[in-house]
Amino acid sequence: MSSNFLLASFVSHIKNGYLISKKNVVTPFSNLLESVCKILQSEGFIESYEVFEESKGIKKIKVFLRYVNAKSSIREIKLISKPGKRVYGGYRNIKPYIDGLGFKIVSTSKGVVTDHDARTRKIGGEVLLNIF
Numbered sequence: 001m002s003s004n005f006l007l008a009s010f011v012s013h014i015k016n017g018y019l020i021s022k023k024n025v026v027t028p029f030s031n032l033l034e035s036v037c038k039i040l041q042s043e044g045f046i047e048s049y050e051v052f053e054e055s056k057g058i059k060k061i062k063v064f065l066r067y068v069n070a071k072s073s074i075r076e077i078k079l080i081s082k083p084g085k086r087v088y089g090g091y092r093n094i095k096p097y098i099d100g101l102g103f104k105i106v107s108t109s110k111g112v113v114t115d116h117d118a119r120t121r122k123i124g125g126e127v128l129l130n131i132f
Helices: 003-019 031-042 115-121
Strands: 024-028 046-055 058-065 077-079 103-108 111-114 125-131
Touching: 003 024, 003 031, 003 058, 003 077, 003 125, 031 046, 031 058, 031 103, 031 111, 031 125, 103 115, 111 115
Parallel strands: none
Antiparallel strands: 024 058, 046 058, 077 125, 103 111, 103 125
16 A cells, blocks of 8 residues: 555545544554644644554554534645645645645655745755545
8 A cells, every 4th residue: 555545545544533523433454544643733633643563563552632612623635745746845835725824744764744834944845635
C-alpha cells in the first residue's frame, strides 16, 4: 500500500467516524499518519491518538475524535494530493485556507507541517489535506 492510499483511507475513517458520532476510529499505521495526527491534536481537531500493535508486526492508530457541544470539531477534511494527481506548492503559492479559519497540511523536506508553518519557514512541498 502506498502512503497516499493510507492517507485517503484515514480521511474516510475520520469523516465516517464524525458522521456517525463515534468516540474513536482505528486506522492502519504509517509515519505520515502519525505526523498528521500530531498536527490535528495540536490544532484541537482531535482529542488524542494512540499507536498500538494489533498483532505481531501490525501497528494501528486509534484516533479519539473531538466534539464541541455535540458537534464535530472538524467540519470539513478533504484530500488534496492523490496518487493520480500530486499537488505541490512553493511557500509563496500555499495560500491560507478559508481566510485562516482552516489550514492545509503540507509534507515538506522538514517534515509534515501546517501551511502557516511552511510559509513561516519558507519551505514548500506536497499539499496533502485541507481541514476546517
